[in-house]
Amino acid sequence: MAQLSGETRVLGVIGHPVGHTSSPAMHNAAIAALGLDYVYVAFPVRPEDLGQALAGIRALQIRGLNVTVPHKVGVMALLDEISPEARTIGAVNTIDHSEGRLIGHNTDAFGVMQSLRLDGGLDKLPLRVALLGAGGAARAILYGLLQCPEVENVALLNRTADRAEALAAALDPEGRRVVPGTLDEHSGKVVGQAGLLINSTSMGMHPHPDASPLPDPTCLHPGMVVLDIVYNPLETLLLRQARQAGARPVDGLGMLARQGARAFAIWTGMEPPVEAMRAAALERLGKPSA
Ligand code: ATR
Numbered sequence: 001m002a003q004l005s006g007e008t009r010v011l012g013v014i015g016h017p018v019g020h021t022s023s024p025a026m027h028n029a030a031i032a033a034l035g036l037d038y039v040y041v042a043f044p045v046r047p048e049d050l051g052q053a054l055a056g057i058r059a060l061q062i063r064g065l066n067v068t069v070p071h072k073v074g075v076m077a078l079l080d081e082i083s084p085e086a087r088t089i090g091a092v093n094t095i096d097h098s099e100g101r102l103i104g105h106n107t108d109a110f111g112v113m114q115s116l117r118l119d120g121g122l123d124k125l126p127l128r129v130a131l132l133g134a135g136g137a138a139r140a141i142l143y144g145l146l147q148c149p150e151v152e153n154v155a156l157l158n159r160t161a162d163r164a165e166a167l168a169a170a171l172d173p174e175g176r177r178v179v180p181g182t183l184d185e186h187s188g189k190v191v192g193q194a195g196l197l198i199n200s201t202s203m204g205m206h207p208h209p210d211a212s213p214l215p216d217p218t219c220l221h222p223g224m225v226v227l228d229i230v231y232n233p234l235e236t237l238l239l240r241q242a243r244q245a246g247a248r249p250v251d252g253l254g255m256l257a258r259q260g261a262r263a264f265a266i267w268t269g270m271e272p273p274v275e276a277m278r279a280a281a282l283e284r285l286g287k288p289s290a
Contacts, residue, residue, distance in 0.1 A: 004039060010060070011040040011267055014053055014075075015068035018042045022284040023066050026260045029280035033273040038063070045071065054078045057097060064267035065095040066260075072136065079104040088171070089140045094263040105266060108137065109144035111259025112229070116196070119254035120225045126195025127152045132183055132213045133200035134158035134167045137229055141200055142171050142178065155190045157183040159201075185215045192219035197242075199228045204236035212237040222246030229255055232285055256281055 013023045019042065027040035043065075045053040050071055057065065067075050072091040076082055079095065082104040086092045092104035116122045125148045131138060134156060145151050156178050158164035164180035172178040181190065183201075191197055191214065203213040217238075220226065226242035231252035239249040260281075261272035 005037060007037055009038045009063045011038055011064050012043050012062060013040075013066040013068055014043045014045040014050075014071055016044055016046055016070060018044045018068065021068060022256065022281040023068075023260060025280040025284040026257065026277040027264060029276045030261070030264050030273050033276040034268075034270055036268060036270070038268070047071070047074065050074055051078060054102065057095070057102070058100070062097060064097055064263070066263055067093050067095060076104060078102070085109060085143070089143050090170075091136055091140070093259065094266060096266050105263070106140060107259040107262035107266075108140035108255075109147070110262045111255045111257075112141050112198075112227070113144045113147070114258040114262075115250060115254035116225070116227060118258075120196075120227060120248060120250040122196065122225055124148075125151050126225075128155070128194045129153070129196045129198070130155045130157060130187075130191045130194035131198050131200060132157050134160070134163035134180075135200065138200040139167055139171070141198055141229075142167065146171060146177065152177060154178045155194065156180045157187050157190070159183050183213060183215075187214065188216040188219035192221060195224060197224060197226045197247075199226075199230065199236075199238055202230065204228065204233075204238055205230045206232045209233050210237060212241065214238060214241070217241040217245065220245035220247050224248070225250060227255075228252055231256055231281075234282075234285065253278055253281055253285075 024040050031038045080101040086104050086106035089106045094105040094107050096103045156164045161182045168178040168180040199213050201213045203211045220242050224247040226247050227250040228236045228239050229252040230236050234251050242249045257278035261274045264272040
């Protein structure tokens with residue numbers, strides 16, 4: 001790490017717990033690669049202390065923050081401004097502290113769309129997309145998908161159908177493009193029609209690497225891109241099944257690095273070194289960065 005000085009500006013992440021996060025590794029790698037006088041640290045903030053933490057950010061002139069579980073929604077009421085994107089997604093994962101104002105952003109939709117384009121090779125998205133899950137991550141991803149006019153139909157499949165219906169109604173109130181449904185053994189037919197499948201559920205994540213959100217993998221097919229936002233393990237069971245079916249697997253590390261890179265650009269105004277950030281996150285996961 002470069003020498004800290006009286007001029008060093010502070011970035012960080014607030015969450016609870018926050019010790020597991022790969023954000024400090026990613027952002028400090030970016031800071032080092034660019035030789036900037038910044039440092040990025042993790043701040044554990046209990047939910048009941050969130051107001052005090054935000055006051056502290058103002059008082060200590062912390063330049064910017066990432067926001068993670070469980071504060072992504074609660075923090076919104078404490079900010080001076082919220083980007084239209086973050087407001088529609090209903091969550092903030094990045095705070096820009098600029099000229100005394102705290103401005104909330106959400107960089108998840110940008111991160112996933114960039115990953116689909118650059119890691120998945122999709123200059124244009126397919127007409128039909130299947131999105132598994134209806135939680136906070138799904139909401140940001142669905143927002144991103146609906147920004148793409150070429151996407152005509154999103155099958156939104158979730159274990160709890162009510163949540164899929166509520167999310168579809170929130171982001172596609174006229175019901176033109178999003179078709180909510182249940183994620184079960186009958187999901188294969190609709191998934192098989194999609195050119196892009198995205199898993200936003202936590203299924204397959206450590207410590208349950210033998211779980212897959214898709215009960216029947218025979219619907220995976222060549223020509224399909226399959227993105228799993230789970231990145232621990234890097235190759236989930238779903239991605240392994242996708243590879244075996246001749247589909248193109250895209251792991252969740254690209255989205256992680258690209259949402260972080262977008263935050264870094266907001267704070268520093270610099271072009272972020274995405275590959276250095278991805279390599280740092282990979283190393284943090286205990287894998288070789290080659
Ligand atoms: P996040 O903000 O990471 O999206 P979340 O809001 O808790 O987290 O959402 C988790 C998603 O994973 C949900 O879609 C959840 O399905 P439910 O809405 O039915 O709870 C899904 N999920 C988690 N564990 C699951 C499991 N064992 N089987 C199927 N879906 C699961």
